[in-house]
Amino acid sequence: MNQKNYLYFCRPILSRVNKQMDYIIPFKGLSIGSHLFNFEIGETFFESFDYFESERGKLTVNLELVKESALMNLFFKLEGNISLKCDRCLMMYNQHIAGEFMLIVKFGDAFTEESDEVIVLPVTESTIDVRQFIFEYINLLLPIKRSHPDETDCDQKMIEKLHNFSKQETDPRWDGLKNIQLD
Numbered sequence: 001m002n003q004k005n006y007l008y009f010c011r012p013i014l015s016r017v018n019k020q021m022d023y024i025i026p027f028k029g030l031s032i033g034s035h036l037f038n039f040e041i042g043e044t045f046f047e048s049f050d051y052f053e054s055e056r057g058k059l060t061v062n063l064e065l066v067k068e069s070a071l072m073n074l075f076f077k078l079e080g081n082i083s084l085k086c087d088r089c090l091m092m093y094n095q096h097i098a099g100e101f102m103l104i105v106k107f108g109d110a111f112t113e114e115s116d117e118v119i120v121l122p123v124t125e126s127t128i129d130v131r132q133f134i135f136e137y138i139n140l141l142l143p144i145k146r147s148h149p150d151e152t153d154c155d156q157k158m159i160e161k162l163h164n165f166s167k168q169e170t171d172p173r174w175d176g177l178k179n180i181q182l183d
């Protein structure tokens with residue numbers, strides 16, 4: 001019975017930890033040369049971050065880790081879709097994103113970020129967690145202007161509503177509309 005309770009309480013925690021462990025690469029055991037890793041990113045990834053503007057997305061991340069004797073080069077290739085809110089009609093739409101990033105990992109006394117592309121890991125370190133890097137790259141790939149690629153896919157009724165609302169918002173007769181939930 002105790003065993004059962006133990007499993008019941010621990011399983012969700014364990015699975016969450018394992019999901020995050022998936023992004024930890026034990027590089028010490030890798031041979032000199034190129035190694036390929038593949039990550040399928042979905043909702044559990046986004047939910048594991050306290051703040052992200054979208055909880056839905058599906059991305060593939062291909063990582064080539066090239067290990068040299070004194071440093072490592074990591075090449076990330078990201079591609080997929082993220083659900084974002086359209087600036088025009090406020091509805092969610094699928095934003096395609098794709099990009100490549102490089103990270104040079106050097107070794108030294110303590111962890112430091114020399115630049116966006118160069119980090120230093122303590123020589124005693126044997127693993128690297130790429131989760132945070134992937135998250136930052138996704139953020140860098142998000143466009144500043146977000147909208148349905150095809151304007152005809154926008155919710156036309158909502159656009160009309162928003163248009164009328166902004167036109168009338170200084171008219172006191174429309175004050176009641178200010179509390180309307182547009183979602």
Ligand SMILES: [Zn+2]
Pocket residue numbers: 086087088089090091093147148153154155
């Ligand atoms: Zn739209």
